Amino acid sequence: MQLNRLVERIDASDANFSGSVFENVNLSGAIFRDVSLAGCSVENVNLQGVTIANANLGDVSISDCRLDGCKIDGVLVSDLFAAYYAAQQPTGNA
Template sequence: MIITDLEEPIAATKSDLGNSSFVGVSLGGARFEDAGMTSVRFEYVNMSDAGFTRMNLSRAVFDDGLLPGSRFTNVNMSGACFRDVNLAGSAIQNANLSGVHISNCNIAGLRIDGVLVSDLLVAHRKSA
């Protein structure tokens, strides 16, 4: 089925819309609930102010995106990889950071429990 120039809401319930394509459409205010979206692709999409609750984004790839002001709460990100990301001004609270590896990063002003990490590294190097 091909739909062109439609300007009214569509309600699809208990439907298989696999392999569908939405190009140049406005889905502002759209709602997806109990939806299987495995292997779906979003390209050149404005999803500002979007909300995701009880989702499974295992192995999802976020590339060349903007997430300023985003909040991650009660999220399991074990095994996640952050490469070439800007976390300036971010806050990490009540997080399990066991086994986290940080390398080749700008740590200017980075504090853990109020202590400058750069000062800890200087002290560590002096004692080694």
């Protein structure tokens, strides 16, 4: 099924969209509950302001992303990186 230039709301329950391709699609304000995105590729997306809760992020890889203001369990990712890199510095106590 192809949906081109469709400007309507879609309510999908108990649906299987495995193997689907979404390109140049606006999903602003969409709600995803009990959805499996296992094995998906997400590239060049705007996730600003998105809340992810009760998710399995095991084996997730994040690269080349802006993380300004991004928090994990209320902690800024920039603070987590700063603490990590500080811990990697030699202490000079040889």
